[in-house]
Amino acid sequence: MLDNLTQRLAKVVKTMRGEARLTESNTADMLREVRLALLEADVALPAVREFISRVKEKALGEDVVGSLTPGQALVGVVQRELASIMGADLGPEASQLNFATQPPAVILMAGLQGAGKTTTVGKLAKFLKEQKKKKVLTVSTDVYRPAAIGQLQTVTAQVDADFFPSHVTDKPVAIALAALDYAKKHYHDVLIVDTAGRLGIDEAMMHEIAALHAALKPIETLFVVDAMLGQDAINTAKAFNDALPLTGVVLTKLDGDARGGAALSVRHITGKPVKFAGVAEKLDGLEPFDPNRMANRILGMGDILALVEEARKGVDVAAAKDLADKIKGGGRFDLNDFKAQLSQMKKMGGLSGLIDKLPAQFQQAAGNADMDQAEKQVRRMEGIINSMTPQERAKPDLIKASRKRRIATGAGVQVQEVNRMLAQFEQMQSMMKKLKGGGMMKMMRGMKGMLPGTR
Structure with missing residues (x-):
C-alpha cells in the first residue's frame, strides 16, 4: 500500500537534518512529496487537501525532541494524521461490529459486482464463527447472476457456517425475510445477507437494496469496495452512502493494491469507519x-502486531517449545525440523505475507527477491524432503551423491536443486546454533541470505 509514499518520505527524512524546529520552509518539500505520493496513489483530491492542511497545522512549530531528526518528527505527525483520517479519531469502538440487538443481528452487504462481496461474506462468516463464537447463517439475494447463489453456498460450506437456499425465480425481499424467519427459529446469532451487484451504479439496483434495508432493518450495513478501483471507488462510495445509511466499509484486495488510495478516500467521502480489510484471497x-x-504499514514501519497475530494463529506452540528445548539441550536441528519450519511459515501467510508486515528496512533487505519464485522454491524444498527416508531426514550427513540422485528423481527435480536445498538447510542449522548462544541479530541478518535473489 502506498509504496510511493513510503519511499518519498524516506528520501526527505534523510535531507531534513540538524534543525531544532519544524518550520514552513523545512516542511514544504516534505509536504510536496506527500501530496504527490497521495495523488499518485489515487487518493481523492478533497481528501488530499484536508490531509495536507491537517499535517501542516500540526507540524508547524513542533519542537524536535530527543534523538529525533526533523524528518522523523514530521513522519510522526504524518503517521498520526494518516491514522486519524482513516478513522482513529472515531475511537477503537467505531471499527467493531455492533451486536447490541435481539438476535439475529442482520449484516447487509452492499457493493458493485466484482468487489468481492460474496467471498467477503464467507470470510466474515468464518471470522465471526471462529473469533466471536457466533452461530452464523448466510443468504444470497442475487437473483440476476446465475452462479452467485451457488458461489455463496460453496464458500459458506468451506467455512462450516449455515446457508439458507434461494432461487433465481424468487424476489430478493422475500428471500431475505424468509432467511430472517429461519434464523430466528434456529437461534442464529448473525444473518449475513449478500446482495446483487451491478457492473455500474443504476437506479434499479439502489431501489432494490433500499427495499432490502427497509425490510430487514439491519444493525450493520457494510459497503464492500475494491481497493484497486482508485478514483472510481470515490464515486461508488458516494452513491451508496447517499442511498443507504451505511455503518461501515470493507476494503477488499488490499494485498494486490500498489497505490492504496481507496483506504483514505472512502473513509473521507462516507465519513464511516473502515471495519475490515481483505488482505488475501484465502477465506x-x-x-x-x-x-x-x-x-x-503505509509508512514502512511494518505491522508487527499483525505478525504476532499470524504467529499465534499459525504456530504450533507445543512444537515450537519442543524445538527450542531440543536446541538448548544440545540436540541437532535436522531436516524434520526444517520441514516443520517451512510448514509453519506457510500457515502464517507465506514469505510475501510475512515480509509485507515487517518494517521497511527488512522489506528492503528482501526487495530484490521474486516472492512468487520464493514461494515455489519453498514448495519444491518440501517435495525434496518428502522424497527422503526417515533416516536421511534425521541424519542429513548420510546424503551423498547416489542418495541425492535418488531423492532428485523422487521429487522430480535436478540434483542441483537438492544441493541448493541442503545448503539452505545448513544455513538454517547454523542460525539455530547462533540462536542457542543468544545471537538473535546475527540470525536476522542471516535470514536475508535465505531469500532467492538477495545474496
Missing part, C-alpha cells in the same frame, strides 16, 4: 481494520 484473509496499524 482467512480478512483482518479487522486498525487505522494506527495501517498507518504504520
Whole structure:
C-alpha cells in the first residue's frame, strides 16, 4: 500500500537534518512529496487537501525532541494524521461490529459486482464463527447472476457456517425475510445477507437494496469496495452512502493494491469507519481494520502486531517449545525440523505475507527477491524432503551423491536443486546454533541470505 509514499518520505527524512524546529520552509518539500505520493496513489483530491492542511497545522512549530531528526518528527505527525483520517479519531469502538440487538443481528452487504462481496461474506462468516463464537447463517439475494447463489453456498460450506437456499425465480425481499424467519427459529446469532451487484451504479439496483434495508432493518450495513478501483471507488462510495445509511466499509484486495488510495478516500467521502480489510484471497484473509496499524504499514514501519497475530494463529506452540528445548539441550536441528519450519511459515501467510508486515528496512533487505519464485522454491524444498527416508531426514550427513540422485528423481527435480536445498538447510542449522548462544541479530541478518535473489 502506498509504496510511493513510503519511499518519498524516506528520501526527505534523510535531507531534513540538524534543525531544532519544524518550520514552513523545512516542511514544504516534505509536504510536496506527500501530496504527490497521495495523488499518485489515487487518493481523492478533497481528501488530499484536508490531509495536507491537517499535517501542516500540526507540524508547524513542533519542537524536535530527543534523538529525533526533523524528518522523523514530521513522519510522526504524518503517521498520526494518516491514522486519524482513516478513522482513529472515531475511537477503537467505531471499527467493531455492533451486536447490541435481539438476535439475529442482520449484516447487509452492499457493493458493485466484482468487489468481492460474496467471498467477503464467507470470510466474515468464518471470522465471526471462529473469533466471536457466533452461530452464523448466510443468504444470497442475487437473483440476476446465475452462479452467485451457488458461489455463496460453496464458500459458506468451506467455512462450516449455515446457508439458507434461494432461487433465481424468487424476489430478493422475500428471500431475505424468509432467511430472517429461519434464523430466528434456529437461534442464529448473525444473518449475513449478500446482495446483487451491478457492473455500474443504476437506479434499479439502489431501489432494490433500499427495499432490502427497509425490510430487514439491519444493525450493520457494510459497503464492500475494491481497493484497486482508485478514483472510481470515490464515486461508488458516494452513491451508496447517499442511498443507504451505511455503518461501515470493507476494503477488499488490499494485498494486490500498489497505490492504496481507496483506504483514505472512502473513509473521507462516507465519513464511516473502515471495519475490515481483505488482505488475501484465502477465506482467512480478512483482518479487522486498525487505522494506527495501517498507518504504520503505509509508512514502512511494518505491522508487527499483525505478525504476532499470524504467529499465534499459525504456530504450533507445543512444537515450537519442543524445538527450542531440543536446541538448548544440545540436540541437532535436522531436516524434520526444517520441514516443520517451512510448514509453519506457510500457515502464517507465506514469505510475501510475512515480509509485507515487517518494517521497511527488512522489506528492503528482501526487495530484490521474486516472492512468487520464493514461494515455489519453498514448495519444491518440501517435495525434496518428502522424497527422503526417515533416516536421511534425521541424519542429513548420510546424503551423498547416489542418495541425492535418488531423492532428485523422487521429487522430480535436478540434483542441483537438492544441493541448493541442503545448503539452505545448513544455513538454517547454523542460525539455530547462533540462536542457542543468544545471537538473535546475527540470525536476522542471516535470514536475508535465505531469500532467492538477495545474496
